[in-house]
Each structure stands twice: as C-alpha cells, then as structure tokens.
Amino acid sequence: MILSCENETTEIQYYPSTPDFSTERAVLFGLDTTDLNFRQITNKVASYYGKWEYLTIEFNDGRIKKRITPFVYDGGLIKYRNVLPITSDSILKEKGFPISELKQILKKHYLNKDENFRYAQSPNKALVEVTIDTSKTGKELEKVLVNLTRVFDEIKEEVNDSIELKVFFDYFRQIPPPPMPKMESKNE
Template sequence: MKKILLISTILLILACNKKTREIRYYPNDEYSLDENVEIIGLDTTKLNFREITNKLEHHYENKTHMIVQFDDGNITKKILPHVYGNGLFKIKNVLKIKTDSILIDDGYQISELKRLLKRHYTNNGKIPYYSANYYQAAVEITIDTNNTGKDLEQVLKTVTRTFDEIKTEIQDSIKLNIFFSYFRQIPPPPPPPFNDEFNLYKEL
C-alpha cells in the first residue's frame, strides 16, 4: 500500500511539473513555423558557435528556419535567431554582446547589461549610436567560434532573463531579435609583405 501511494505521489509530481512548464518564444509568440524547422538543443548539441552560425546561414539561404532551444528553470526557451545579410536592421540598432562584455561606447562589463539593454530599447533616437526605436532594436551574440552549445546557452540565458525583466518593467510590446555572428572573433588578415623595392621607389 505504501509503495502504491509513493508511486502515485511521484506520478502526480511529474504530472504537475509537466503542466507548469512554460514555453517562451523569441522574438515573440507570434511567429509560426512549418514542420521542417530544425531545432538545435543547446544542452546536447556537439556543434560549436561557428558551426551553429554557419548552419543558420544555410537555412537563411534556403529560406528555411532554425530554432535554438534550451531549458531555463521551468521555462523552455525557443529562439529564432538571425544572421546578417537581409538588410532589415541597421548596425546602430544592434547591441553587440560578448560572453563577458558589451561592445558599445568604450565597452562595459556584462554586469551592466540590464542598464544598457533598457537604454537600447527606450532610446528612441536620443543617443545617435543606440537604437532609433524599440521595434528596430536587436542584439548580436558574438562569442568565441569554438564555444560550445552550452556556452551559447549561458549567454542566451543572461540575455533573455534580462530582456524579460525589462519587458515587465516598461510594459511594452518589445521583441527580442537576436543575431549570431562570429566575425568579430576572427583575427584580421596579416598586413601585406614589406616591399623594399617599392618603398625605395616612393622615396625617390
């Protein structure tokens, strides 16, 4: 009898946990996708950030969709990320975020994210190099190319949690558009070789 009660209790707890799990979509709940969408679970994928971004670019080129997904407490978060090339967002409307810093002004630590992200969404063109308005605002995730899916998940948890707090505070219909890009992590090409003959000619 005790075993039956124990099993019943466990099943009840599992059923309650299943019912209370929320699914949250970014940029918002309005988008609908076909059945052929590819879902990448960041907690289990073997792909690194470069490979995830390259796969996303491939989907864009073929006009198909890709979602990255992860669990954050009792919330399953599904993100439909972007890559550059469609011309929908101006550079100034995109706040660049690395693993531990934010690339705007002279740079900030990631601990300043809430203040800067809120400024980004509520700027309304006041500061020329922040977003022009809230519906054009977006963020870019730019982390090391070899970072794992779990590394990307941690950055996205920080960004989505912060965004959700801001959305609750300002009570507006803002959307979290997220770009993936690794080009800032690639070192620039070496300078051209020094040409003694050419420089001698210039001096003459």
C-alpha cells in the first residue's frame, strides 16, 4: 500500500491579506461542504456584521487553500465606479463583457488611477462584486471565486504591487422589477 501526500494543501492565501482580518476572529465557512445557496451564503456573511467575529469563506484551488473575507452592502456609500460587478459568465461594466475577458477588465479596474471615470479611482478603492443566481450552490460560487482569485494573482504578480482583492457578495441586482401598473382605458 502506497500513501501519498500529493493532494495535501501546501499554502494558505488570504483575500484581502491585510492584518485587519486576524485569523483568531475568523469563522471559517467551507464552500465544498455546504448545501446553502448563494442567497443564504450572502445572508450568513451579513449576519456577522457588527460582531466580534467575521465569516471567512474557504475553498481549495488545487494545492492552495484560499480564504476570502467577503463584504456585503450595509448602507454605506460606495461609488459605482469603484465596483466591478461579475457573474458566473459576465462582467457587468460598461456595455458588458464575457467572463473570459476578466483579466483585461480587472487589470483596467485596479490600475486605472482615476483616469477613466468608469473604473476605480485607485487600487485601494477597487472592489469586485460577485453576484450569481441566488439558487446556485456553494460549488458554483467556488468556481467563480477560483477563477477570480487566479486572475487577480496573475495581475498582482505582473504589476508587482501590493494591490488587495476586496470582494462583495450581492444578490439584490437579481430581484425583478415590479410589474407595470395597469393603465385605465379612456374609453371606459
């Protein structure tokens, strides 16, 4: 019998990696073991706001364990230009882009430095909003986050800068508008 440690995780990466998020206050939440959908996960993240602890989403990307401390909107003012909204298959900025262009658009968003009014004012203010179908599972969210963190890590390595990935979860964009009011006919 041969035992192998080849699939063991060798590294843990945090997003954001700033010391504001101490590991002793983090409550780990594994995406690969949850049955919750995206709406429930987002609500779970929100339930930790204002408490001593905060929720950290954990998932595996090959041999790397990644931990994201996501945010949710809490009524504070965030300029739309500083937010890059993404879904499972699209980037919802300007006219819209396929997710295959994530590297180009994410780089433009983080490195804009107040040049283009549609993108972040600075790398410190740049945010990525993840909004997927509310019925999607933790596995679907994991796929989106693996892609996002891989692309972000490539950009960070290319620019050799201390940019930080800040992720928001949101599902409000998916609420359909109310139906049109019925117009009364003038002939009645």
